[in-house]
Every structure is written in C-alpha cells, then in structure tokens.
Amino acid sequence: xxxxxxxxxxxxxxxxxxxxxxxxxxxxxxxxxxxxxxxxxxxxxxxxxxxxxxxxxxxxxxxxxxxxxxxxxxxxxxxxxxxxxxxxxxxxxxxxxxxxxxxxxxxxxxxxxxxxxxxxxxxxxxxxxxxxxxxxxxxxxxxxxxxxxxxxxxxxxxxxxxxxxxxxxxxxxxxxxxxxxxxxxxxxxxxxxxxxxxxxxxxxxxxxxxxxxxxxxxxxxxxxxxxxxxxxxxxxxxxxxxxxxxxxxxxxxxxxxxxxxxxxxxxxxxxxxxxxxxxxxxxxxxxxxxxxxxxxxxxxxxxxxxxxxxxxxxxxxxxxxxxxxxxxxxxxxxxxxxxxxxxxxxxxxx
Numbered sequence: 001x002x003x004x005x006x007x008x009x010x011x012x013x014x015x016x017x018x019x020x021x022x023x024x025x026x027x028x029x030x031x032x033x034x035x036x037x038x039x040x041x042x043x044x045x046x047x048x049x050x051x052x053x054x055x056x057x058x059x060x061x062x063x064x065x066x067x068x069x070x071x072x073x074x075x076x077x078x079x080x081x082x083x084x085x086x087x088x089x090x091x092x093x094x095x096x097x098x099x100x101x102x103x104x105x106x107x108x109x110x111x112x113x114x115x116x117x118x119x120x121x122x123x124x125x126x127x128x129x130x131x132x133x134x135x136x137x138x139x140x141x142x143x144x145x146x147x148x149x150x151x152x153x154x155x156x157x158x159x160x161x162x163x164x165x166x167x168x169x170x171x172x173x174x175x176x177x178x179x180x181x182x183x184x185x186x187x188x189x190x191x192x193x194x195x196x197x198x199x200x201x202x203x204x205x206x207x208x209x210x211x212x213x214x215x216x217x218x219x220x221x222x223x224x225x226x227x228x229x230x231x232x233x234x235x236x237x238x239x240x241x242x243x244x245x246x247x248x249x250x251x252x253x254x255x256x257x258x259x260x261x262x263x264x265x266x267x268x269x270x271x272x273x274x275x276x277x278x279x280x281x282x283x284x285x286x287x288x289x290x291x292x293x294x295x296x297x298x299x300x301x302x303x304x305x306x307x308x309x310x311x312x313x314x315x316x317x318x319x320x321x322x323x324x325x326x327x328x329x330x331x332x333x334x335x336x337x338x339x340x341x342x343x344x345x346x347x348x349x350x
Contacts, residue, residue: 003108006140008126015111017132019100026050026076027149028128032269036333042069044158044178047220052079059096062087069180073103077130083109106132124264154220159199166194173211178219182332203235213349216248223250241348244324256297266290270334273307285327286334
C-alpha cells in the first residue's frame, strides 16, 4: 500500500503504508525513545499529533495487554523508518500493523525519518498530513493550511466522561486532563484510593469528595485553551496538597499569574536530563510536551531545570502546599529516577 506524508512547508515524503487506510491531519512531532511506541501512541498527550519515532526499527515486540496508557490510540498518525512485520515477545498479542488498523490510524514507513527530524529541528514543529492509499499531495496541503493545533481544546476530547475509582487508601482526586494510566498505577502502589475525575469537574464537587490530596494530570494541547480549568484550580489551591504533572504544571502557572510558551520542537522521549535544584541531583526523565512555563508565578520557586536548554521543569509553593513538574515521574516508558516525587507527595499528605 502506498502512502504519503506532506508537511506544511510543502515537503512531500513517499513511503509504504501500514495500519488503516485513512487520511489524517495533525501536528508533526518526533519522539527519541528507543522503545515504548505502544505507550506513546496511547498517551492522551499525543492527541492531535502525528508521531514520528527517531529510532529506526519499530514494531518488533508487538502490542501487549500491559503497556496501555489509555484505552485507545490518540496520535493521528505514525511515522517510522522501518516497520517490523514480525513481533516476537512473550507478552505480544498482535502486530503494530493490526493495532493501528483496529483504531483507524494510518502509518507510513520506508522514508527518510532523519531528514524529516532535521527539518523539524531547524524549522520547528508544523502541521502535516499522512495518507495511506492514493492521495494528491496538493489536496492534502490545502487541508493542512486549515489546521490549527494550538487553538483547539484537546482536553475535552480525551478526558474521562464519568468518574472512576481505583485502589484503596489515602483518597486522591486525580483531575483527568489526559492522564496516563501510569500515574494511576503509581498512586495505587503508594496506597491510594484514586478518584479519576473529568477535567470539567467543579471545585465544590472535588471538595465534596474530601480528598487527602489532588493531582493535576498531564494532557494535550495549549495550556492557554482550557480556561474552564482555571477557576477550579484557583479554588482548590491551598485546600489540599496539589501535585501537578506536565499540563497540570502549566495550568498551575497560568492560574497563579505565570506564563507559558511553545518550544520550537518540544521535548519527547525517555532520555531528558533534569537537575533537581533542591537535592542537587540529576535525573533522566521521560517527557512529552510542546509548551513550558516561561515565567514562574509570584510565591513559587523553581525547583527543577532542563540540563540542555535550561527551561523550567519544576516549581513549588510551600505556603499553598503545591509542587509540580514538567516531565513524567511515572515514566511509562523510561527511567524510574523521578518516582521519588510520588513519595514526596505522600509525605505532604501525611
């Protein structure tokens, strides 16, 4: 099956298609992880994005029942250098090709992914179209120019519709802006009863749960868009200890008077070095974001910075019992260096 990838700047890449026969538009981003394609595809933070893996061989261990971060694929399309037709692993249940077919997502392989990554690195992320089958690149380019990633509310598209409950123990309200299930698993492992609630839940409903602590989850899109979350976060700040992760970290900045900005090509992968300024230690972290906190709100201090580009990776406000990080302490996949943050959250609760 033929396939084509068209970028907003007019560049066209032809390859072979796999997965579903479909056409999708999304923001083209790249991920540097060597493994973890299943987790990346099912991460709600990838909503609205076409995902390119920089590691050349993808699909060789298949898809299993364990490594889901949500119940479906959220990426709009998948771009790889070489797609393995075989999947050898004791837990493998299906091929990557069938996985994409099941979810209606197109994939493309056999193209020069290094060239595409250099283009993104030089010019920044941009809208793109991926199409399996026969498609006219000129028609795709017209559709691309109508796409606006930064202006869309992807949080409402991925958040849970109904509250859910997991585990037993200390009661945690996890506000789902696009949460990875790895966060739920780590909280349950720390002896928590996790109340997984929609992004639009009002502050009075959260307080009615009488939680011991609150987690603001990761999620997709521009943190300036889901303004309905601002009033809720403002009202619960200082009510109980709050732990913000990724988008939750960015939303906290907006609510308390800080600002965010979009990076040229974001941070995505499991090999990002972050300095903990409090402990004076470096951790290798898993990241998946386009936006970062630009100015820390008054009353907050910077606790973590990215070693490479010095962007803000963490902040805290002891008076309000709030701390947050830009990266993913649950990893899934990636290094477990930052799991200590869940221990710190439990200490705040106790």
